[in-house]
Amino acid sequence: METGDWVLIDTGDIIIHVFRPEIREFYNIEKMWAAPDVEEGTVLH
Template identity: 50%
Template sequence: MIQPEELLELVVDAAEDKKAMNLVALNLKGISLIADYFMICHGNSETQVQAIATEIRKRAEEKGARLRGLEGMDTARWVLVDLGDVVVHVFHRDDREYYNIERLWSDAKVVERV
């Protein structure tokens, strides 16, 4: 079973490999029962958003993580990849600022990369 921290690292690496922009990882432990971590990023086109989400799903499944949900791939404006302990939000650049979900979780700590 993959640990939440390892899954987060894998998700970040997969997103970076597809040139995701402005990656932010939030530690939700003790704040939310939804997940331990949110990772938020964006792509500059629908095609890039889909590529980022697809790469994250592929790598997570290769490591044995269970995909609990995948929403938004059809429009690729806001794709949600639910991996249980880690929930990934991949936005289209134009929609990220509008939804500003980082603000909703402003009490969460930003995870710094090691």
């Protein structure tokens, strides 16, 4: 784990992701889980 860029801990009910800062920025996992912007029924890109 000392050289791990991304560590995933699965506790059963909760999944924890631990990243090095540059890896977190590269994968941008928050964007994967974010709701799309919706305006008048259309998705904005």
